[in-house]
Amino acid sequence: MSGSENLHERVPHLEKHRHRELDFLQRNLSIPKVVLVGNPNVGKSLLFNTLSDFYVDVSNFPGTTIQIQKTRYNGHDVFDTPGIYGVSSFNEEECVARDIILDADIVLNVVDGTHLERDLFLTQQLLDMGKKVTVLLNFMDEVKKLGIKIDTVRLANFLGVDVFAISAVEGVERETIDAAIRLAREGVQRKELHSVLHSKLTMVGSQAEALLVLEGDEVIAGRHGVRADDRREELYVDRRNRVNYMLNHVLEDSQERSWFSDTLGRWLLQPLTGIPALAVVLYAGYLLVGKLVAQDVVGFTEGVLGKGMWEPWIRGITSSFLDESSWLSVLLVGEFGVVTMTTTYLMFLLLPLVIAFYLALSVLEDSGYLPRLATMVDHVLGFLGLNGRAVIPLILGFGCVTSATITARVLGSERERTIATAILQFAIPCSAQMAVIAALLAGAGLGPVLIYTVVMTTVLVGVGTTLNFMMKGRPEPLLLDLPPLRLPTVRNVARKTWIRTIQFMKEASGWFLAGALVVGIAQMTGILRLAGKVLQPLTTRWLQLPPEASTAFIMGIVRRDFGAAGLYEMALSPMQVLVALVTITLFVPCIASLMVMMKERGFKEGLMIWAGTWVTAFLVGGIVSQVVI
Amino acid sequence: MAMTTVSLIIPLHKSRRGQQFTIHALPAGHVRILFLRLGISEGESAICAERLPGGTIVLKKKRQRIAVGYKLAKEILVRLEAA
Numbered sequence: 245m246s247g248s249e250n251l252h253e254r255v256p257h258l259e260k261h262r263h264r265e266l267d268f269l270q271r272n273l274s275i276p277k278v279v280l281v282g283n284p285n286v287g288k289s290l291l292f293n294t295l296s297d298f299y300v301d302v303s304n305f306p307g308t309t310i311q312i313q314k315t316r317y318n319g320h321d322v323f324d325t326p327g328i329y330g331v332s333s334f335n336e337e338e339c340v341a342r343d344i345i346l347d348a349d350i351v352l353n354v355v356d357g358t359h360l361e362r363d364l365f366l367t368q369q370l371l372d373m374g375k376k377v378t379v380l381l382n383f384m385d386e387v388k389k390l391g392i393k394i395d396t397v398r399l400a401n402f403l404g405v406d407v408f409a410i411s412a413v414e415g416v417e418r419e420t421i422d423a424a425i426r427l428a429r430e431g432v433q434r435k436e437l438h439s440v441l442h443s444k445l446t447m448v449g450s451q452a453e454a455l456l457v458l459e460g461d462e463v464i465a466g467r468h469g470v471r472a473d474d475r476r477e478e479l480y481v482d483r484r485n486r487v488n489y490m491l492n493h494v495l496e497d498s499q500e501r502s503w504f505s506d507t508l509g510r511w512l513l514q515p516l517t518g519i520p521a522l523a524v525v526l527y528a529g530y531l532l533v534g535k536l537v538a539q540d541v542v543g544f545t546e547g548v549l550g551k552g553m554w555e556p557w558i559r560g561i562t563s564s565f566l567d568e569s570s571w572l573s574v575l576l577v578g579e580f581g582v583v584t585m586t587t588t589y590l591m592f593l594l595l596p597l598v599i600a601f602y603l604a605l606s607v608l609e610d611s612g613y614l615p616r617l618a619t620m621v622d623h624v625l626g627f628l629g630l631n632g633r634a635v636i637p638l639i640l641g642f643g644c645v646t647s648a649t650i651t652a653r654v655l656g657s658e659r660e661r662t663i664a665t666a667i668l669q670f671a672i673p674c675s676a677q678m679a680v681i682a683a684l685l686a687g688a689g690l691g692p693v694l695i696y697t698v699v700m701t702t703v704l705v706g707v708g709t710t711l712n713f714m715m716k717g718r719p720e721p722l723l724l725d726l727p728p729l730r731l732p733t734v735r736n737v738a739r740k741t742w743i744r745t746i747q748f749m750k751e752a753s754g755w756f757l758a759g760a761l762v763v764g765i766a767q768m769t770g771i772l773r774l775a776g777k778v779l780q781p782l783t784t785r786w787l788q789l790p791p792e793a794s795t796a797f798i799m800g801i802v803r804r805d806f807g808a809a810g811l812y813e814m815a816l817s818p819m820q821v822l823v824a825l826v827t828i829t830l831f832v833p834c835i836a837s838l839m840v841m842m843k844e845r846g847f848k849e850g851l852m853i854w855a856g857t858w859v860t861a862f863l864v865g866g867i868v869s870q871v872v873i
Numbered sequence: 874m875a876m877t878t879v880s881l882i883i884p885l886h887k888s889r890r891g892q893q894f895t896i897h898a899l900p901a902g903h904v905r906i907l908f909l910r911l912g913i914s915e916g917e918s919a920i921c922a923e924r925l926p927g928g929t930i931v932l933k934k935k936r937q938r939i940a941v942g943y944k945l946a947k948e949i950l951v952r953l954e955a956a
Contacts, residue, residue: 329910334903361912361935480909497935509938513923513931619940623927632942722942723907726931 278320278425279344281370282354283363284327285612285727287382290412290736291354292324295421302743305340309653309844311747312340320425323348329362329725331369332456332476333463335656342464345370346452350428351377357387357394357409358728360495364487367403371431372483374441374451377405378424385411386728393496402490404432413733434486437479455479505729512616512729522617526639529604533643537600539679542593550588558583575764586760589803590753594644597675599745601643605636606740610732615724622722628705629712631656631719634664641672646837647748648672649844656720663711665845666853669837670860671704673804673829680808681829684821692822699826699868703860752836759835763802772798786866788873789824790814796824797831804834819872827865832857881953886928886946888921894951895919904945911939918954 282288296315305312313324325344326337333339345351351370355363370377381396400407406427410416433441437455444454448468456464458473459480465472511517559577566573576583608614614636622632634655641648645668652664673681685693766772772795779794787793792814800807811824832838832854842850882897895918899905908914912934922933928943941949 329907358936362910362937365910365912476906477909480906481914484909484912484914499935501936510923513925515926615940619929619931620925622940622942623925623929626942626944718944721904721945722929722940723904723945724940725911726938726940728936 276320276349277347278317278322278350278352279348280322280324280352280354281341281345281366282327283329283356283359283366284725286327286354286356286359286363287412288324288327288354289740290733291352291380291382291410291416292322293735293739294412294416295322300743302747305343308336308340310336310340311743312344313743318422318425320350328366330366331373332459333461339463342456342461345373345375346450348375350425351375352380352424352428353377354380354382357381357383358390358392360394361487361491362725364490365483368483368487369455371403371405372433372437372441372479373455374430374433376428376430378428379403379405379407380424381407381409382412384409385414390502391498391500395494399490399494402432402494405429434482509616509726509729512613513620515620518616518620522620525608525613529601529639529642532604533597533600533675534678534682537596537675541596541600545592545596546588550592554592555584555588558587571768574768575761578764579767582757582760582764585803586757589760590749590756593676593805594752594756595745595749598644598647598748599741601640601647601675602741602744602748603737604643605640606737606744607732609740610730610736612727612729615726619722619724619726626719627712628667628708629663629715629719630660630708632722632724634660637664638667638672641668641674642678643675644748645669645672645674645833646752646840649837649840650748650751653844657717659715659717660719662715662845662849663708665841666711666856667704667707669833669841669853670707670830670857671700674833676803676805676834677808677829680805680812681825684808684811684825688818688821692818692825695822695868695872696825699864700829703830703864707860752840755836755839756834758839759802762835763799782862786862786869787823787827788869789816789820793824797828800828800834801832802835804828807831817873819869822872823865823869826868827861830857830861830864832861882950883953884947885921885930885932885941885949885951886943888924888930888951888953890921890924892921893918893954894921895954896949897952898950900945900948912937913939919951 280288280292292313292315295317296313299315301314302311303314304310310326315322323344325341328338328341331338331342331345333342353367353370355367367377367379379400381394387394394409396407396409406424406429408420408424410420440458441451441454444457445451447470448454448457448464453464453468457468457470459476460472460474462472512521555577562573562577562583566576575581579585618632618635620632621635625632625634628634634652637648637652637655640651648668649665652661652668655661655664685696763772766775775798776791776795779797780791783789783794783797784791793811796807796810796814799810807828808825811821811828816824833841838850838854841853844850845853888894896913896915899908899913899915905914913919913932917934919932919934921930922938923931925931928946930941930943930946932939932941
């Protein structure tokens with residue numbers, strides 16, 4: 245294998261026929277498409293952020309739940325892609341990245357300078373695909389600090405494309421990006437590979453697709469009606485060897501490590517120190533989301549802005565043309581009015597909460613903590629039928645179950661998504677509820693607090709283990725690349741928080757509105773009262789609570805905090821508080837959560853889970869009640 | 874007198890922190906491809922960076938750290954290098 249092959253004569257390839265699936269990127273054929281590609285955690289997003297200033301267009305890749313960000317830079321459309329370790333069709337993110345890459349005119353390959361051994365594999369694959377590439381070698385600040393020496397000139401020679409050393413954290417100059425885009429070109433492929441690709445070309449239309457078919461990509465093969473080859477392992481091993489060869493000539497690494505980051509990493513991983521660390525993190529999260537925002541900020545936004553200013557104002561407007569007692573007025577601006585309550589809830593309660601916990605999540609993500617947490621809990625979560633990564637949506641659930649249900653998409657298998665969603669809907673109280681629950685429990689004394697925690701944990705474990713036992717299959721084995729521990733950058737965290745908040749509000753708002761409408765109508769038509777009456781015998785005899793509690797439960801269907809708050813006003817003994825809280829926590833999540841769950845998991849599964857929560861809530865609540873009261 | 878080298882081959886989940894080894898056998902199929910992408914293939918050397926109670930292992934290869942769940946670690950064979 246020669247290190248510096250002559251770039252042989254370039255024969256123009258018959259490339260680029262278009263598929264309908266790729267219409268997503270087709271909107272304007274004359275605008276060149278630049279795509280950022282790289283492994284996870286290489287700083288792609290930060291770089292994209294630098295390019296995009298404020299204009300970012302976020303949309304779902306058709307047929308998937310993956311969001312793609314696009315911006316305009318210098319007359320080019322620039323797309324960000326999900327971080328991938330290789331181009332193929334192993335999971336949804338890879339499929340989306342693959343299609344975007346296939347249709348890209350120019351690929352900016354962002355590579356982590358501190359992880360060349362890993363990252364160059366993707367680089368070489370992109371070159372094998374025949375794409376026009378420029379390599380952006382990122383984290384050069386860390387490379388310098390760690391004493392790593394990279395011969396970028398030699399690397400560029402080996403690869404056949406330009407290599408720019410950058411540090412996205414310190415800032416990248418526009419000239420660098422402009423040059424990177426301008427100089428992008430096809431790199432070096434092995435002669436043998438090149439001729440094989442050529443021969444396949446006529447069947448599939450582009451080098452990139454030819455390579456994928458050779459590697460065994462069934463999806464791409466299917467698009468062209470050809471059979472996929474099975475040379476993936478052979479090609480991969482060859483590529484690996486090629487990369488290793490390059491590295492030997494280009495990389496000098498004395499393996500100096502930061503003692504601090506190594507030790508901190510160990511502390512976070514090993515349960516002995518990791519569990520206390522988690523407790524600290526959760527407590528900090530609670531202080532931020534649960535106290536600062538859920539209580540103080542929301543106290544202001546909901547109380548002063550929402551109920552104090554918005555609601556009276558809008559009522560003032562409607563009263564000028566609507567009779568206050570008319571059904572329309574009640575529906576719109578009554579106590580549960582669609583315009584009053586829903587807006588207050590969405591804008592003044594939910595929005596600050598959602599911003600706060602996405603903020604916390606983004607910080608945790610960017611720091612590199614979450615994969616270590618997932619590793620630490622993987623073994624335990626396995627008993628629940630879950631991969632360690634499921635810990636993330638589960639923790640998010642304490643912020644907002646609706647948003648966590650959306651996040652559960654990232655789990656690898658349908659089975660895990662079902663189990664995680666079920667646990668979320670059954671047993672996890674959201675922050676809207678938690679403030680009230682915490683206050684009520686604290687008032688009830690230590691005994692109820694302990695019993696509550698024990699009961700909830702038992703249910704959580706019970707749901708998980710039962711489902712794990714009942715459902716076929718096993719959780720996906722944990723194979724996680726741990727990113728180095730890094731200090732999150734303000735800009736990236738802010739951007740992530742913003743984008744996710746917008747996405748969440750877009751997805752969930754409609755459902756809250758629908759729910760409020762239903763409850764408003766139900767209240768006016770007396771159905772609500774009827775439902776309360778139907779539940780009463782169950783509530784008074786089985787749960788041993790006052791009859792008004794049943795109304796609180798029904799209210800909890802629209803807004804979980806309403807349900808909990810309704811209990812405040814009732815005179816309840818400490819044990820009754822315990823029973824009521826256990827029931828209401830296990831009881832159905834809010835209407836938005838139900839709708840999102842049905843969207844994510846399908847109607848049948850969603851309905852089963854929902855029905856399950858009714859049964860569990862009253863069953864467990866009743867048992868607790870019969871035992872302690 | 875001929876010297877015999879004895880190499881100890883163990884499943885990954887039994888390795889201890891600090892032990893150096895070469896990858897002896899990866900399970901067939903999809904997993905092998907995932908490892909290849911990350912730079913781990915049969916014959917490559919790595920170190921056990923962490924062993925969590927229960928057998929979850931963190932491999933260290935150059936600067937990379939790769940967490941391997943214990944179920945997977947059970948199926949990977951490594952050859953320990955003599956200390």
